[in-house]
Amino acid sequence: xxxxxxxxxxxxxEIKVVPEFDAELEESYRKVMKRMTNQMQxxxxxxxxxxxxxxxxxxxxxxxPDAGKRPDPGKRPEPGKKSRKKPLFTMTxxxxxxxxxxxxxxxxxxxxxxxxxxxxxxxxxxxxxxxxRLSKGEQAVASGDYLAGISAYKDLLKxxxxxxxxxxxxxxxxxxxxxxxxxxxxxxxxxxxPKCTKDQALNAYDQLVAIYKELGDYISIADFLEKSGxxxxxxxxxxxxxxxxxxxxxxxxYNETQLLTLEAREGDKIYFTTDGSDPTQNGxxxxxxxxxxxxxxxxxxxxxxxxxxxGPVLSAVYHIxxxxxxxxxxxxxxxxxxxxxxxxxxxxxxxxxxxxxxYTLNGESPDLSSELFPDVLPLPEGHSILQYFAIDAxxxxxxxFTEEYDVxxxxxxxxxxxxxxxxxxxxASRDNVDYRYEVPVRVGESDYYLFREYHHQGNDNWIPxxxxxxxxxxTGETGPLYYEEEEHAYRLGETIxxxx
Numbered sequence: 001x002x003x004x005x006x007x008x009x010x011x012x013x014e015i016k017v018v019p020e021f022d023a024e025l026e027e028s029y030r031k032v033m034k035r036m037t038n039q040m041q042x043x044x045x046x047x048x049x050x051x052x053x054x055x056x057x058x059x060x061x062x063x064x065p066d067a068g069k070r071p072d073p074g075k076r077p078e079p080g081k082k083s084r085k086k087p088l089f090t091m092t093x094x095x096x097x098x099x100x101x102x103x104x105x106x107x108x109x110x111x112x113x114x115x116x117x118x119x120x121x122x123x124x125x126x127x128x129x130x131x132x133r134l135s136k137g138e139q140a141v142a143s144g145d146y147l148a149g150i151s152a153y154k155d156l157l158k159x160x161x162x163x164x165x166x167x168x169x170x171x172x173x174x175x176x177x178x179x180x181x182x183x184x185x186x187x188x189x190x191x192x193x194p195k196c197t198k199d200q201a202l203n204a205y206d207q208l209v210a211i212y213k214e215l216g217d218y219i220s221i222a223d224f225l226e227k228s229g230x231x232x233x234x235x236x237x238x239x240x241x242x243x244x245x246x247x248x249x250x251x252x253x254y255n256e257t258q259l260l261t262l263e264a265r266e267g268d269k270i271y272f273t274t275d276g277s278d279p280t281q282n283g284x285x286x287x288x289x290x291x292x293x294x295x296x297x298x299x300x301x302x303x304x305x306x307x308x309x310x311g312p313v314l315s316a317v318y319h320i321x322x323x324x325x326x327x328x329x330x331x332x333x334x335x336x337x338x339x340x341x342x343x344x345x346x347x348x349x350x351x352x353x354x355x356x357x358x359y360t361l362n363g364e365s366p367d368l369s370s371e372l373f374p375d376v377l378p379l380p381e382g383h384s385i386l387q388y389f390a391i392d393a394x395x396x397x398x399x400x401f402t403e404e405y406d407v408x409x410x411x412x413x414x415x416x417x418x419x420x421x422x423x424x425x426x427x428a429s430r431d432n433v434d435y436r437y438e439v440p441v442r443v444g445e446s447d448y449y450l451f452r453e454y455h456h457q458g459n460d461n462w463i464p465x466x467x468x469x470x471x472x473x474x475t476g477e478t479g480p481l482y483y484e485e486e487e488h489a490y491r492l493g494e495t496i497x498x499x500x
Contacts, residue, residue, distance in 0.1 A: 137169065146177035164195040171207065180211050187211075198230075205233055209240070218307040243268040243303035243311040249292075251316035257395040258318065260290040264303040268311075272301040279313060288368045291395055294320045330398055331355060331390055339406040343440035343447045344379040346386070347488065359388035365400055375488045378439040378450065381407050409440045409447050411473035418449050418471040421478040421498035425469070432456045435469060441481070443490050447473045450481060450490075471498075 137152030153170040157163060167190040174183035187204045190196055196204075205228055212221045221240040225233050234241060248261035262270050271283030274290065276298035283302070290299065300315040334347045348357060357373035358366045363385040373388065384405045391397035413421075415437055422435045435451040442448075448470035454462040470481035470492055479495030 137173070141169070141173050141176065146173050149173045150177070161189075162193040162195055164190055164193045164197065164200055167193060167196075168200055168203070171204070175207065180214070184208065184211050201228075202230060202232060205230070209237060218305075218309050222309050239265075239305070240307070240309070242309055243305045245270055245301045245303045245311065245314055247299075247301075247314075247316050249316070249318065251318055253319045253321060254292075255321050257294065257320060258292040259391075259393075259395040260292050260299060260318070262286050262290070262301055264311075265305070267306045268303045270301055270303050272299060274299050276300065276315075280310070291368060291397075292318045292320060293395075330401075331357065333386070333403060335403075335405070337403045337405065339408075341408055341410055343409055343442045344405060344407050345442050345489075346377040346379055347375065348373065351390075354393045355390045357388050357390050359386060361386055363387070375485070376483075378441045379405050379407050380439045381409060407440070409473055411447075411449075413449070413471065413473060413476055415449075417476070417498075418478075419451065421471050421476055421496075422451055422469045424498060425478050425496050434462060440473065441470065441490050443470060443481070443492050446475075448481070448490075448492070449473060 137149045137156070139149075140146070140152060141149035150170060150173045153166050153173060156166045157170070160166075167186055171183050171186040171190060174180070174186055187208055190204050191201055205225070208224065209221055212218070218240055221237070222242050225237055225241060228234075243264055246263045248263070249258055262272065264270050270286035271279045272286050272290065273279045273282050273284070274297055277300070279300045279302050283300075286301070292299075296317065296319050298315060298317045300313055302313045303311045305311075331348045331351045334349055335344050351357065358368060358370040359373050359377075360366045360370055361380075361384050364387070366387055366389060368391075384407070386403045386405065387400055389398050389400045418437070419435050423430065426433070432455065434454045434456070436454055438450050438452055440447050441450045451469045451471065453465045453467035453469065455465060457463050468481040468483075469478065470490070471478045476498035477492075477495050478498055480493035482491045482493060483489075484491055
């Protein structure tokens with residue numbers, strides 16, 4: 001039908017707006033009307049009989065009144081006879097004399113009836129709108145008729161659009177029906193309602209998290225959780241909140257070079273700059289402590305979660321007024337540059353507790369991203385170039401030192417024979433397990449080839465395990481190899497003798 005058109009385009013009939021018909025409500029109206037009409041008829045009949053009695057007595061016939069006449073109200077009914085009901089309404093004697101006509105009774109009864117009917121209809125309407133329809137909505141949803149439930153709840157909201165209880169039930173009905181878009185909209189209406197309780201709000205946020213999680217919109221989740229103001233939610237859904245970065249050093253002035261450590265939640269990645277530029281554009285991935293040297297350094301950082309949620313950009317400015325002091329005790333390795341015909345187990349025996357050593361073995365210059373020197377470093381066979389520097393707790397570091405080594409271990413075994421000795425010990429299948437040589441190591445006063453165990457994972461994929469085996473380079477004695485942390489040395493487990 002076009003706007004403003006009041007007749008049907010097909011048949012030409014006038015458009016009639018028919019109000020919604022409710023069979024239960026109509027039946028309630030009918031019963032009330034019938035009951036009120038019966039009561040009115042009885043009351044009027046009684047009044048009419050009471051008016052007719054005196055007029056007939058005035059005829060002076062001298063006869064007793066007929067049996068059907070109204071008995072004297074002061075007398076009891078004769079035995080076996082039923083007493084007539086007392087009229088619902090009586091008048092004082094003065095009012096009877098002034099208004100002898102029964103019309104006044106009829107008018108009064110009609111007025112009272114109208115008042116009763118109007119009150120009854122108003123009460124039934126109240127019950128129909130606030131209780132009956134709510135109950136119908138709940139019953140419809142419980143039976144799986146979500147559309148009928150939604151319709152009942154929407155009718156209730158016409159009288160009070162901010163009814164939090166109805167909004168909560170409507171959102172639930174939308175969720176059950178699979179309409180997450182309307183459920184989301186209704187949940188936001190619920191949260192905006194001044195009648196929304198804390199429990200209703202927490203439940204609404206739970207449902208919104210589920211909706212946005214299904215959509216993969218983690219950024220929106222972080223946004224509305226942070227704005228919710230509920231600590232329960234920020235604790236419950238901490239993984240969805242914007243990741244934050246903490247600085248190990250407070251910004252300010254220092255008179256020594258400093259090492260700055262950045263921390264975030266497990267799984268979050270940190271990006272930073274040290275020139276004051278935007279880390280979201282120019283940031284590099286944080287992997288190791290940042291060395292803050294003499295002068296002014298502005299560090300800007302942000303973190304990004306595994307869900308792609310980006311935290312705020314944070315910054316700190318550091319002023320190093322004087323890079324005073326130096327690393328006075330330069331550590332030296334246990335073996336210096338040279339050629340060796342035995343396994344070399346390199347250590348730094350005089351390393352103090354406040355020093356750390358970063359190193360490389362490939363000839364490249366080490367930095368803070370390089371590996372930390374372990375307690376013991378077995379050197380591989382062949383030529384190795386060790387470059388290293390030490391750094392203390394203040395962030396002061398030494399220059400880079402270089403040592404070169406040539407290691408060639410005397411042996412009576414080939415690598416294939418050494419590997420065969422391990423298979424003889426483990427009885428493992430060569431199809432599923434392999435042992436790969438890494439470095440020579442010292443066990444007591446003897447040299448052993450160190451092999452690492454690998455498991456086959458399909459195709460050419462071999463995965464290393466934490467199992468190590470040693471084969472004596474001269475005798476072929478074979479056994480599992482263990483590193484003793486406290487002694488900083490290797491120990492051989494139960495062995496076999498492969499060669500005489």
